[in-house]
Amino acid sequence: MNGQLIKELEEVGGEILPSNIRDCDEIVINQPSFTARIALWGGHLVSFTPTGQEDWLFQSENEGADNRFGRRHFGVPVCWPWFGAHDSESDYPSHGLARYFRWKLIEVGRFKNGDIKVVLRLRSEDHPLVEEMWQQPFELKLTFRLGEGFSVSLNAENMSDKPFTVSEAFHTYFRVSNNQKTLISGLGGVSYIDKIDNSGTKVQDGVVTPCDSMDRVYLNAPKLTEIHDKKLKRKFIVESKGSHSTVLWNPGEALAKMRTDIEDHEYKSFVCVETANALANSYVLEPGDSHKLKLSVSCESL
Ligand SMILES: O=P(O)(O)OC[C@H]1O[C@@H](O)[C@H](O)[C@@H](O)[C@@H]1O
Numbered sequence: 001m002n003g004q005l006i007k008e009l010e011e012v013g014g015e016i017l018p019s020n021i022r023d024c025d026e027i028v029i030n031q032p033s034f035t036a037r038i039a040l041w042g043g044h045l046v047s048f049t050p051t052g053q054e055d056w057l058f059q060s061e062n063e064g065a066d067n068r069f070g071r072r073h074f075g076v077p078v079c080w081p082w083f084g085a086h087d088s089e090s091d092y093p094s095h096g097l098a099r100y101f102r103w104k105l106i107e108v109g110r111f112k113n114g115d116i117k118v119v120l121r122l123r124s125e126d127h128p129l130v131e132e133m134w135q136q137p138f139e140l141k142l143t144f145r146l147g148e149g150f151s152v153s154l155n156a157e158n159m160s161d162k163p164f165t166v167s168e169a170f171h172t173y174f175r176v177s178n179n180q181k182t183l184i185s186g187l188g189g190v191s192y193i194d195k196i197d198n199s200g201t202k203v204q205d206g207v208v209t210p211c212d213s214m215d216r217v218y219l220n221a222p223k224l225t226e227i228h229d230k231k232l233k234r235k236f237i238v239e240s241k242g243s244h245s246t247v248l249w250n251p252g253e254a255l256a257k258m259r260t261d262i263e264d265h266e267y268k269s270f271v272c273v274e275t276a277n278a279l280a281n282s283y284v285l286e287p288g289d290s291h292k293l294k295l296s297v298s299c300e301s302l
Pocket residue numbers: 094095171195215216247249274
């Protein structure tokens with residue numbers, strides 16, 4: 001890796017360490033007010049832990065399968081350029097290709113207010129398999145802003161001469177003390193596709209609680225959602241830009257037991273609130289155009 005970048009990373013209190021995620025390096029940033037980890041594998045924020053608090057993000061104890069598309073994606077996985085199953089290729093992984101390749105660190109520094117900035121990039125030409133799975137050239141840039149809270153922005157550019165359709169998400173695993181007692185507000189009155197009830201359309205009545213065994217795509221969703229955790233006396237404020245869908249997911253007990261990437265009981269410790277453009281909110285990216293998807297997370301005491 002570029003020596004100058006390593007130096008700049010060290011200047012902001014960061015270092016590159018080996019990780020057990022696909023034997024791929026991880027960026028670790030230690031500040032007086034927080035510690036954060038970003039995996040180059042999949043370009044995802046693995047952990048964000050303000051000093052004296054529990055991690056805001058969930059990680060499984062399970063090592064996951066070791067095959068090419070075996071997953072080990074918690075924290076804030078990046079799903080792009082398709083969300084869910086691929087339209088025609090049944091052997092392609094769900095939720096796109098971005099979380100299965102090594103991203104490159106291209107910039108590190110500070111924002112004006114002192115927040116840490118880390119930028120990663122994935123281009124189609126970085127790996128022959130990327131070009132095989134998605135024939136039209138693209139460039140993805142992920143910008144992490146780490147401070148009192150964190151934000152992640154995904155800038156996607158269509159470098160080809162033809163339009164393509166994108167569905168995408170930040171599939172964030174928020175750590176909670178007990179999914180049964182977690183409450184999500186901000187989605188009242190919004191229509192959603194209930195994927196575990198024959199993908200029927202329903203309308204959200206008030207808050208979502210308990211957060212158990214659910215797989216819902218809220219379409220044309222509001223920009224602000226809150227996750228209330230009474231036991232930890234905290235709420236996450238989840239704000240989105242360039243996103244029109246919010247996806248809520250928790251596997252529940254039965255599905256968790258069938259999955260090979262999490263321990264049986266771990267479904268109780270997270271809820272996925274995903275900043276997305278999915279199903280009817282997918283969009284067409286014209287040649288030369290780019291689109292920015294942004295997630296900002298802050299936390300307040302309850
Ligand atoms: O196992 P994966 O590919 O990370 O996906 C987990 C879940 O992610 C959610 O976003 C989907 O709506 C679910 O249908 C899916 O099961």
